[in-house]
Each structure stands twice: as C-alpha cells, then as structure tokens.
Amino acid sequence: MNAGQQTTRRLASRAGQSICRSCRDSISRTYASAAAAAVQTEDQISQHIPPVAQASPSTSYAVNAGIVLSRPPQITRDLHPFESAFFLYQRRLNERLALPFTRYFYFKKRTPADLEWKRKMKQRLTPARDIGRYKGYGEEAWNDEVLVGANESKFEWQVEKLLEDAEQSGAEPGAADAPGTKKIEREPVDRPMPRVTEADKKNDTKSLDRALQRTLYLLVKNKEGRWEFPQDKLREENLHGAAHRIITHTGGVNINTWLVGHVPIGHHQIDYPEARPVENLNEHGAKTFFLKARIMAGQVNLKENKLGLQDFKWLAKDELKQEVDGSYWRSIKNMLAER
Incomplete structure (x- = not known):
C-alpha cells in the first residue's frame, strides 16, 4: 500500500464515511506523489519523537x-623558590649596571642624602643593602654569584638587612659623643607585620x-x-x-x-x-x-x-x-x- 492509499484510509476513518474502491483508487493516483512527500509514516514519527515521561503533579x-x-x-602569597632566585638575580644585576655611574648622578654634592650615603658606605662596603656585598673592581670582581644556601637568598634575611640599614645613621660608634659633634636623630622604623x-x-x-x-x-x-x-x-x-x-x-x-x-x-x-x-x-x-x-x-x-x-x-x-x-x-x- 502506497502513501496515498494510507492517507485516504485515514481520512475516511476519521470522517466516519465509506468511499468506494474506484473513487479511492482515483484519489490515490492523483495525490500519491504529494502525500508521499508531505506525510511521514508512523515508524518514522516514532523514530524522531522520543517518549516523554510525565512527572506526577504532586512531585x-x-x-x-x-x-x-x-x-x-x-x-600576597609566598614566592616560589624560582621566583625568589630570579628577583634576587635581577636586583644584583641592577647593582652591577649602576656601579659605573658616579654617586653624584644620584645625589647632589654636600646634601644630607650625599653625606648619609658616604657614612653608610663605610659600614656597608657595598651599595646594596639586602643582596650581599660585592666588589665591582679588583681581583675579586668576577666573584659575583650567590652560593646555594647563602643567607642573601633568604627573604627574611633581606628584610632584616633593609630594616637594619634604615635604623642606622651611618655614624661610627661613639662618634656622636665626641666634642662638637651633633647627634643624629633617627625616626623609628615601622617593622612589617608577621606573615604567620x-x-x-x-x-x-x-x-x-x-x-x-x-x-x-x-x-x-x-x-x-x-x-x-x-x-x-x-x-x-x-x-x-x-x-x-x-x-x-x-x-x-x-x-x-x-x-x-x-x-x-x-x-x-x-x-x-x-x-x-x-x-x-x-x-x-x-x-x-x-x-x-x-x-x-x-x-x-x-x-x-x-x-x-x-x-x-x-x-x-x-x-x-x-x-x-x-x-x-x-x-x-x-x-x-x-x-
């Protein structure tokens, strides 16, 4: 049975009417192609429309x-060991690049900053305060690497050195007690809060x-x-x-x-x-x-x-x-x- 005949039978059953065989065959031949293109079989419909589960209205x-x-x-989080080593390397490299410049590039002569710099250099023996001592000239100029396990590579050690340098005036011990010497007053330094x-x-x-x-x-x-x-x-x-x-x-x-x-x-x-x-x-x-x-x-x-x-x-x-x-x-x- 072709698609046209199926369509005719369904239309007849829905309307509750009977159609003679000759009329049914005529309708089938006339509209068979159109019905085949427009109507899907029941098997095809069942393949494309999945059953839907009806939920209980009381659920x-x-x-x-x-x-x-x-x-x-x-x-901020603690630095990764690689990050800490890299930042230390960058700071030491920056010091090496700054050494060829005269200090008057940074400080004007006979200013308080210049005088303090000269006083502190006698104690530091290096421009850097937190990355260790380095001699840029002389026979030891090549020895500029930080050894594994050195204190200079520890974050806590670097912080303490910066605080120690900020708290000191650079004057020699007992120099303030000498006759005619004005005592240098230092403001208290706020220490960072502990991370733990x-x-x-x-x-x-x-x-x-x-x-x-x-x-x-x-x-x-x-x-x-x-x-x-x-x-x-x-x-x-x-x-x-x-x-x-x-x-x-x-x-x-x-x-x-x-x-x-x-x-x-x-x-x-x-x-x-x-x-x-x-x-x-x-x-x-x-x-x-x-x-x-x-x-x-x-x-x-x-x-x-x-x-x-x-x-x-x-x-x-x-x-x-x-x-x-x-x-x-x-x-x-x-x-x-x-x-």
Whole structure:
C-alpha cells in the first residue's frame, strides 16, 4: 500500500464515511506523489519523537538558598623558590649596571642624602643593602654569584638587612659623643607585620586572622550535626532576599557583608529515601542554590542565630574538604578558589 492509499484510509476513518474502491483508487493516483512527500509514516514519527515521561503533579523538591561567605586573601602569597632566585638575580644585576655611574648622578654634592650615603658606605662596603656585598673592581670582581644556601637568598634575611640599614645613621660608634659633634636623630622604623599570626600557630579556625594568604569560607554545623554552608528554605522571597536574611540569621546584625551578585554560582541536590508530605505535595528531595558573598568586617556570632546552628569555622578549600560529605563536596568544589 502506497502513501496515498494510507492517507485516504485515514481520512475516511476519521470522517466516519465509506468511499468506494474506484473513487479511492482515483484519489490515490492523483495525490500519491504529494502525500508521499508531505506525510511521514508512523515508524518514522516514532523514530524522531522520543517518549516523554510525565512527572506526577504532586512531585516536588524543596528550594533552599545557600551562602558561600568568604574572606579573600589579605597578603600576597609566598614566592616560589624560582621566583625568589630570579628577583634576587635581577636586583644584583641592577647593582652591577649602576656601579659605573658616579654617586653624584644620584645625589647632589654636600646634601644630607650625599653625606648619609658616604657614612653608610663605610659600614656597608657595598651599595646594596639586602643582596650581599660585592666588589665591582679588583681581583675579586668576577666573584659575583650567590652560593646555594647563602643567607642573601633568604627573604627574611633581606628584610632584616633593609630594616637594619634604615635604623642606622651611618655614624661610627661613639662618634656622636665626641666634642662638637651633633647627634643624629633617627625616626623609628615601622617593622612589617608577621606573615604567620598567632591564630596560625594556635590553629584557631574561628579566627579571621589566620591563613592570610588563602581564601577562607564560613562553614557551619546545622542542627543535625552536619557541616555545610549557611542555608535555609525560601519564604515567599527570591534568592537574593533570602540570602540577606540567612546571613543576618546566621551571623547576627554586627557582621558587614556584601552579596556579590544575584545569580547562583552552583547548586546541590539531595534525594530523600522516601517522599516527605508537605501540605498538598510530596517532597522527594531538596535543591540548594548558592550565592556568593564577602565579609567586609565583623565576626560571626551564633548566640542568637535563628537557624539552629551549633558551631562555625573559617576554612580554606583543602581544609573544607575534610569536613563535608563526599556528595556535598562534589557539588561545591568548583565554586571555591584554590587560594
């Protein structure tokens, strides 16, 4: 049976009318080519339209808003050994290129800067303060490489030498006590803050003064005893409004935060072993959509939190992995910064 005959039979059956054989054959011959081009067979239709599974209208998921609250790095990271060696090489090379110039290229004669330079050169024996001594002229001029393990290659040693040079006036010991000599007063030098804090030494995970080179994330222990990001169900509000409420209900009103955007940066889904009846629906799980936020000032205070939270920690990405469940970690790991 060709396509035209199939079309005729279907039209007849739909209209509930009977057609004689001669009329049916005439229609088939006249419209066979047009019907073959326009009509697909039932087999072809079944190949192109996959069956669609109809979800039960009573099936639903609870929608939660979660907060990825973070404190960004406060200081630059430690240099890689190759970077440290390269920067030291560049500073020493710059000194070699500057040696042929007379000091009057940098300092005007008989100015305080020129006098201080001459005094300090007697103590330094080299223009450089932080990269070691070097004789640009003489038999040892060729010996300008830093040996492996030398103190000059250590960052802490370089900082101490710079501070020591800034604190000294360049005068000889006891010279200020000589008759007719004016004592040189030096202003106190502010020393840099340590890169390793007391919170690092004590491993105080509740402090924001630890791991200054890393990004720290707020992790809370919920009322079931599970560690996760702060979250709660939506209450006739959008995600952005719920995020503001969750931050206040978690950390209190004395925490200054900033929501970075209105768009979620990720989500986590939980499927319940058995459906939970909620009003007229059966909840088969929960979906949590996370928004990104930054802490600007303040600290978390759980004394008056309204979410039943038991504890909190500020953790880096690798530390956070040890606290959360495996499925939760797989959902959130790509949202977190490595440092």
